[in-house]
Every structure is written in C-alpha cells, then in structure tokens.
Amino acid sequence: MHGEMQTIDQLCVNTLRIMAADMAQRANSGHPGFPMGAAPMGYVLWQRHLLIDPSAPTWPDRDRFILSPGHGSPLQYSLMHIAGFEDVPIEALKAFRQWGSKTPGHPEFGLTAGVEATTGPLGQGAANAVGMAIAERMLAHRFNRPGHEIVDHHTYAIVSDGDMMEGVSAEAASLAGQLGLGKLICLYDANDVTLDGPTSLTFSVEDVGKRYEAYGWHVVFVADGNHDLEGLDRALSEARAETQRPSMIIVKTTIGYGSPNKQGSNASHGAPLGVEELALTKKNLGWDPSWHFHVPEAVRAHIGKGMQRGHEARVAWENRFRAYEKAYPELAEQWKLAWEGALPDDWDVDLPSFSPGEDQPTRNASGKALNAIASRVPWLVGGDADIGSSTQSQIKQGGSFDGVTGAGRNIHFGVREHAMTAIANGMAYHGAVRPLVSTFFTFVDYMRPSIRIAALAHLPILMVFSHDSLAVGEDGPTHQPVEQLASLRLMPNVIVLRPADPNETTEAWRWCMQYSDGPVALVTTRQKVPVIDRAKYAPACGLHRGAYILTDANAPADVVVIATGSEVSLALQAHEQLASEGIAVRVVSMPSWEIFQSQPSSYIEQVLPSDIPRVAVEAGVSFGWERWVKHRRALVTVDQYGSSAPGHVAMEKYGFHVHRVVAAIRQVIAEKKS
C-alpha cells in the first residue's frame, strides 16, 4: 500500500507514526514506540472531537488535552505542528530534544504555547486531568447562567500502562469517580509493553477496566486501536454522552506499530528505530524512505478541518461571551479577575491582627487569615487530605465541592496527598482558580513529585502545612517533621514561609496572595505560640523581606540570633535574659530564606552584618544553615528523628529551650573574644 492509495484517515495516522520515528532518529534519542501505537487515538481525538484553536492556544473554554506519558511527546508535537500551532513549525520537530528548542524530550508547560501540562514522571498527568476537570466544574458553577453557558468543555488525557501502575493515578481516579466528573475522558493506550519488557512481568493479572468500574467510572473498550478508527470515534462519542461519570476508554494498541522488526516489543520503547529499520518502517507504511519529516498536504488540510471546528467553536464562544458581558457585567468582570488572578481592592481588609495575650497555634491564625481572604477572593479554593479540620485550611462558608454541579469551594481529597497535589497542579494549569492544598507537614514527602512539577511549571499552588516540628508531640517521629523545611528550601522555585507568630501568619498570607510564580509552602504550628508584642518589637510586615530585625540591643549587637517559626520566641527569651547581663543580642526573625535571599545585598548586610557572629535556632535539621551561620556549634537544631511524648517534652528533650540558646550565644561570644 503506497501513500497515495491510503484513505485520508490512514494517511494522517501514518504521517504521525512516521514523524515520531523521524524525530527520534534525528535526535538520536527518544521514544518512538508510544506515538506510533497511539497515533490512531491521537488522530481521532484531535481531528474529530477535541475543540481547540491553534490560533488562540489559551482560549478559556477550549478543551484541555494532556499527554500523561510525556515520553510520547512526538505525537503531541506532530499533532500541534500539523494543526498549525505557531510554536511548532517543522524546524521545531527537527530540533526535537535539542538545546533551546520548543520541543523538549517531555512536554513543558509555559515553554510551548498549546502544551497544557508538563508531563513525564508517570501518573501525574492523569491526576492533572482530574484537576482540570474539577476547575471546569467550579467555573461552570460560578459563572454559567441560564442561556449563558460560558464554561462547558471537556478534559481529555491519553494515559499509558506506566501511568496506570502509578499510585498517584489510582488516587486521582478514585476521587474522580467519587466526584462524578462526567467531562473527564481518558484514553488508555494499553500496549502491554514497558521499558523493561512485556507487561506480563508486572501488569497482566490486573483487569484495569474492572478497576475503573470499581472507582465508579464509565469504561469503554476498543479492541483494535491500531486500525479501528470508527471504534475510537464511537468510544469518544459514548464518553462525551456520559455526563455523570468520568470515562476510561481502554484501547489495545501495538507499540511501535509499523516497524516490521520492532513493533510489539520494548525494542521500540526507549530508543530510535535505527536508520535501516526506519526505512523499512516507511516502506511498510506506504512511505517513500527518502521522505523525511514529510507531511502530505492532504493531511494538513484534513487535520486542519478538525481545527476549523475548534476555531468555529471559539468564535461562537466569543459571541456567547459578548452576550454574557451584557447580561451579567459584574460576573464578566469577576471572570476577568479570576483569569488574571487579580485581587479586588479590598481583598485584605478583613485580615486579622492579634494582640499580645491572644496566644494560639499559627495554624489557627492561618485559618482565620485564610477565611478573611476567601470571603473576598472568590477564585481562591481550598482542599485538604482529610485533615482540614486539623490544619485549619477549610473555607468555612465555602461548602464541600460537588463534582457534578461544581458547587462548593473545599475539595475533600481524602487521604490522597500525592493526587491532591497533582490535581491542584491541574487546576492551576487550567486557570481562573487558585488551589490551596493542606496536610500535616511530615506528609509533604508524599507530595514531593508533584511539588517539583509545580516548581518547574511555575504553578502558584498554595500549600498549607500544619504540625510543623517535634512539638507535634505524642504522634511520634513518623509525624514529627525534622528535615522537611530544608527539603523544601532546597528545591528551586519553591517558597517556604514559616511564620513566628499569629501576626506573621497574617503577613504570610498577605505575601502569598500577591505571589504567583510558583508553589508556596506555608508552615504552621500545632501548638500555641505567643503573640509577639509588636509595640515592643518590630512589626510583622518585616516578613515581606523574608527576614527582619525583630529586636536589637541598645548597644551594637554582640551576636545575632536568627530564628524561624515557634523558635523565635525562644530567641526573644534569650535576648531578654542576656540583656539583663549587658549582652546585646539582636534577634532576626527569618520566616523565608527564599524571600530574604532575593533582597538587595545591602539589606542582607544590614540585617546580618558580616562581622557579627550568629546563632541559629530552628527545630529542624542543621543542613543548609551553614549558609547563615558559620560554626556548627552555633546551630541550635536537631539532626535526628524525634520521639513520641507530649510536645513540650519532646521539644525540651531535643534541646529547644532557652538555656541551650543562651549557651550557644555565650559560646560564640566567647569564641569571638578569644
């Protein structure tokens, strides 16, 4: 069968297959097998169902598309190229996986207009899609009015065997079933091959369809995903017709389809086919082996028709939106604010301030600040991993999110920390909502793979972590964070805020709401902390510079004590105690290393003069603190896991008491003199 004798459908599919093989060959790197097998589903979805407009890649009501197995990126890039996305000219396909190209090995959100999510680490894309579908429902509920449906789109994800094995996709799928996200449609490329070999090694007993039915999904099968384009089309139509349950379309395909000697085997998974096999593949698929990066004009025209459908949908939407603006001008204004993430003028007028004596856990202060903001910032939405009542992260008047109607601003994620984070990423990708997620600080470890993607993709997810130290107490070492502060601080593009008292907590919220370049972790205490007397000490707005002088001695300081969070009050106690002895102790509250590091060097020198010795106090590991404090003896930290005991006992036993702080101060002063 030669190219010109193929049906237009076949021609389109084979163009995608061969383009993927050409790209990997040119790059001498990549994964041709997946796109060659998944080309039919990609083609049918894009040409017949997906409503997107390459000339307006961020049109708000477009359908969303995620390729969860990001290693299959040639499929997405080829579709984008043929569809006419400006960021993906043929040169970009030829520069696949090269420095500076817009076609990196795995799709990257923000780099290539039209790529909706950064994928690659498996499982997360499937969970991102759940987040997009949630955002769609939330916005539909908030903005749609009878006769004015300005939010009404689907989320489509292609997922792979590897995605189906990852726990994060399982967590997300269970929640999607719980919520009844009817406009979420996944196409599962079941090719039975992974990097190391056939899935019979790892994944052949499980009945994935039955599992998704158990989650409450609508499951459809396509037995021959290599050829049965009408079957794919029917399955997608059925999925769209199902509005009360998410749909999983299980499609049996052959990895590397078309490669005579490598199809159906892991030989086609993780490496180019090789020049000879590529030529044989081209012949086999009716291609001239001398054609490289070839897109027949008929293919462009045909896929273009699918895009025209999307274009028309966008134009129709814009007309609908104009009518909406007239009918509901205030809502239309809110719509714009939501998409910009813009704060209303009065957003912070209800923010609480706390007077000395109103001692309380910073988690409580955080809950009050959150609720003061949430009542005026409707695009802020909450969620937690089953412990919102404990982390104080629930929006009190918000109600529980309902996946069918879209009502409710608190998402009950269940005990599913990783999916919670990946879903929040999906909501952030979608836009017009800002997601808050919450759990105990020690469980941040479960979330880490998705925090990394949020940091990479500059997603402004808000993470509220309570129970932030050994002071958690009786729950013991599994629940007492010690290394988590450092573990987040060292991630590029993650901001960590650990406020010292209720007023710094308010300021932390104020800061968070004005920042949108990446994930932020707000870390709060379980235990009561004193409200620092701001008449006596510096105001809490110092938080906005990351670190600030909370109090100084009358004389030039003999020593600077840097502290964070609940340990700031220990530093103040030491300051008071030593003042009576004539030792001048400056206390610096340092709620955020990252913000402080971004200040001008003059400010940094002002707060931490180079020639004054320093002591640091934090109920966490010392790792990293040498950035601020030269001598390990000057670190009042804890380099081991904790123990089950009442919180104040645990803190005391591990050395977080004023005597140790005073001793460390005396030590550095003695060394300075000697």
Added chain:
Amino acid sequence: MHGEMQTIDQLCVNTLRIMAADMAQRANSGHPGFPMGAAPMGYVLWQRHLLIDPSAPTWPDRDRFILSPGHGSPLQYSLMHIAGFEDVPIEALKAFRQWGSKTPGHPEFGLTAGVEATTGPLGQGAANAVGMAIAERMLAHRFNRPGHEIVDHHTYAIVSDGDMMEGVSAEAASLAGQLGLGKLICLYDANDVTLDGPTSLTFSVEDVGKRYEAYGWHVVFVADGNHDLEGLDRALSEARAETQRPSMIIVKTTIGYGSPNKQGSNASHGAPLGVEELALTKKNLGWDPSWHFHVPEAVRAHIGKGMQRGHEARVAWENRFRAYEKAYPELAEQWKLAWEGALPDDWDVDLPSFSPGEDQPTRNASGKALNAIASRVPWLVGGDADIGSSTQSQIKQGGSFDGVTGAGRNIHFGVREHAMTAIANGMAYHGAVRPLVSTFFTFVDYMRPSIRIAALAHLPILMVFSHDSLAVGEDGPTHQPVEQLASLRLMPNVIVLRPADPNETTEAWRWCMQYSDGPVALVTTRQKVPVIDRAKYAPACGLHRGAYILTDANAPADVVVIATGSEVSLALQAHEQLASEGIAVRVVSMPSWEIFQSQPSSYIEQVLPSDIPRVAVEAGVSFGWERWVKHRRALVTVDQYGSSAPGHVAMEKYGFHVHRVVAAIRQVIAEKKS
C-alpha cells in the same frame, strides 16, 4: 449486660475496646475509635489464627502481623500486653505516648520487641506486608526441601479506609495480585469514617472489593464486624485456604464501637473520649466505670491459649529445624548467614577493577559490581521500577521473581516506585533477605515517604539510582535531578554515595555490603566517565572514609577542590591545567558526606585543612555545600532546573566545564591574597 455475663469472646473484645479508650484518656491524646471498632478482628486473628510466640518475638517462621493504621496502636499494644510480650507490661500501656515508653503513638520497629513494622503514614503498612509475603516466598524457595518445610508462614495486615485511599497501597496490591501471593491476608476495617468526617465525603462511590478482585485478589466480606466473630473466623479460614491469590477480608465495623455518643462518628477518631463518655462506654460494655486498665484473668487465660498454639508451633518448628540441620547442614549454615546478613569469606573476590581507558558510565560499573557480589551473596535480591535494564541493577543469573514458587531474585516492581520502596522495607523487616531497589535518580521523590521510614527503622535497603544529573540530557528537566543529592543527604540516617568513577563504584558496593544500619543510596551516571588513573592518583579505597585526597600539589596546596561523582574528573582537569601555571590544587573526591562526617576530626582536618580555601564542584544545588565551602562564589553548582538537550550540552550550558572550575579557583586564590 455486665462483665461477668459476657461470653469469653465478648469479654476479650470489650477488654481490648476499653483498654484503648483508657490508654487515650490517660495519655490525653490518641485515637480510640479505630481500636474500639477493630477489636473483634484483632481478637479473632490473634486468638485463633496468628502463630506467634510472645516468649520468642523474633522466631523466624512466625506469622507476621502489621497494623497499617498505626494510629490504632492501642489495639496492638493491648493485644501484646495480654498475650504476654515482655516489652508491654501494664505500666507500658499506662505510659502510652509518653517520653521513653515502649508504647509510642505509632508502633515503632526496633523499639518494642514484637512490633514488626513502623507504621503511621498511611498506605505503607499495606505495602510492607506485601514485602514480607515476598520474603517468605523467596526463603521458602531457597531453603525448603521435600519433607523439610522450614519456611511456611502467613503475613497478616489490618488496613483502614485511609490506607485504601493511599496510592502506595494500590501499587502494592496490584503487584501482589500479579505475583499471586497466596499467603498474604489483609483485614480491611471499613468503618466509613476518617478524621474529617464520614467517607461519604471522599470514599463512598468506590467498590473496594471489586477493585481488589480486579487486582486478582481473593475477596471475602464480613458484614457485621462488630459482633460476628464466627464470620471473621470463617473469613480468615477461607483466606488461609486460598493459596494462589492474596486475600482481602472486608469487614464492616463501627468506629468507636461501644461509646454511646461518639460511636460511628469522627468524634471518636482523633481524640480521647473524655472522662464522662469513657464512663458511659464502660457501662455500656458491661464494665465497671471504676475499672481502669483492667484485664480480667479469664481474658488473659483465653488469649494465652491462642499464644500457646503459637508457642507449640514454634517448638514444632525448632524440632523441624533440627532435623533440617542434620539433613541439610550446608543449607542450615546458609540460613544462619542469611539471618545475620553475614558475608561469606570470599564474597568480594570477583569485584571488578577498571583500568584507565575502560571509560564507562558508573551505572555499568555498578551493574558489574552488583553481579560479582550477587553470585556469592545469595541473600542479596534485586528489583527495579521497570528500568532495571537501564539502571543496570538486575542480577543477571537471578531470574524473575515468581510469587507462587518464590523462585527468582529480580523483582519486577513495575512503574511503582513508592510501593517498591515500601515493599523493600517489608522484606527488610522480615529478615534474611537484603533488598535492592532501583530507578532513575529523579524518581527518588516518589519513594521519599518510605525512605524516611527505612531511615527511622534502620532498615538496610539498598537503593541504586542511575541518571544522576543534568547529564541525563535529552529527557529534560523532569528527568534531570538537581536537588536530589541534597534532599537525601539531609535526611537523618540515610547514607548517600556518589562515586567518581568505575573503581569508586566498586568500592561503593564494597562499602554498602558491609553496612546495615539504614538505607543507602548509590547514585550513578548515565553517561561515560573516565577511569581515574590510580597509578597517578590515590586509590579508590579512599571512598571508605567518605572523602579522600585524590591528588595533591607538590607544594602546599593553594586551594582544595572538593568534587563528587562525574565532576571529579573536571576537578582533575583543573588541577592539571593549573599545575602548569604553578598553582597548587588539591583535589578531594567526596563520594559520601555522611561517611566523611563520621571520621575523626583529625582526618577531616587532614583532608580539608582549615586554613586553605576551598572550591566545590557538583552538578546539583548549592544547598548544604556551605558546610564545606564558605563562599558562595566558590561553589560550582546549579540552583535551577535543567533543560532538554544532549547531556554534554546541558552540562556545558549550566557551567560544568573546566573553565568555570578554573575561574572559581582563581577567584578564591585572589580573594585569599587580597
């Protein structure tokens, strides 16, 4: 119904219920609800099925028991106390959650003899159980001989709603189904309540039984887990009769059963009942409210009978083992070595050494070292998350693990990194096997919650991570680790090894095999690195001190360059280049911070003299490096995520080239002079 009128079964169950409530009340902290609901299943399992012997808590062929919802620890402690475990006298129950007690908030392996696993962070216990069941099969295959079944025990786990929501349990369950682990039996306490409220918020659509059937499990239901002790007994018998599939017994219970005003509600989940409600509960369950920490003698006697069954099983096993020792003295010797984790005399004779010119990725050298060891150390077993062929972590002659027969030394975990780690922990808890797990370094983030438990519980799991830096190249930032080295180094009790070349890789393996106090991460390159000429430079055995002088100048050093892994050869290039200019550069290879830090201070001073300025070179974040190098200008590191490009291009673009190292050296020398 008063105490003395209850059947002995009822009396036992109510003793456990009330003890849990008493413990939480005394501690003024804890989770009484779970143990009150799960007491019947705990009782029936321990009294009628579980084969353990409190007088020999570590008898090798005992059944294993895991309480995955560790917050339900009062149930386990109460059972252990009544059963007669020495570590849990009544005083220990009264000291629940107190400093220094053996009854911490969540069970801790190693602290309390008889506790088989550290649990608390949900989901992991369920996966640990899979690991224990795998270890049982492996040992059965290796050691059992016809008529000599010295390995034949069950693994029982109690799991909760929260465990069922966590992705790690889903990954592990899928693998357990794949492997057909017939001797794994889980009891799922389906009480429909979590910390925040009813599971209708988060977990009511999913049909858990159907999901486990989809995984290939044998599923049994007990509709009334509060009262139907015979039903629980029958279900356990059915589960034990099923030998080809793991069993999930789904038990409907009432959280806080017996508490008149709090049962069935989250009010009983996370806090003591309160004095009044506790008194009402006691009355309701036929107890005298004035009884505190009361165990009726009949209860001790009856549960003691169950323990007697276990004791007799142990005595029978010891007789069997004596016969085995006679029939198979060599195997019996191997058995002992395996339980001790002892190395045979000749264990390292095949370890490879590499000559200059045999340049290769350290992942390849690692694979060779592993295989050289594995052929002589039969208790070392391998496994990987679908990329063993790429990480070079497969035992070549080992075969694929078969969960029914127990044959095979390579576990194909599938794309399930978290479960892989939690399962490895389970294998390590079990004993007599040492598990190796492997994936790309960037995916260590998926594993982190279980690495933390391995560190806490001192489990000697071996983690082999390849693809260790930006040099991964084309796969792009999602696959290029930058912060992972630091993120592991900062975890207490985790050892990180990043060898510089093939010979250091051999030494790293030698070191790992002689260490057993916690998890070790061996981090290797994807790309080729030169074999360092050890005739010219110091021998690779320097690795055993964590850091060592690889080469010195003839003159006293002007500067010390510290490097790790693939960047050591950059440091050597800088050394050579500057030597020709008369600048004396000492190069220190520092494969392991943790090992180096444990050396005497005299050695540390010898390697890194205080008065010589230092430069550090590592293709990772700077965070933490200030421990060794004072000035940020002297850090040749990378504080951002990478980019998709060929590996050598990515390294070059982010500054890992000899010119930058030389420039940093010149800078610190200039500053020293000025």
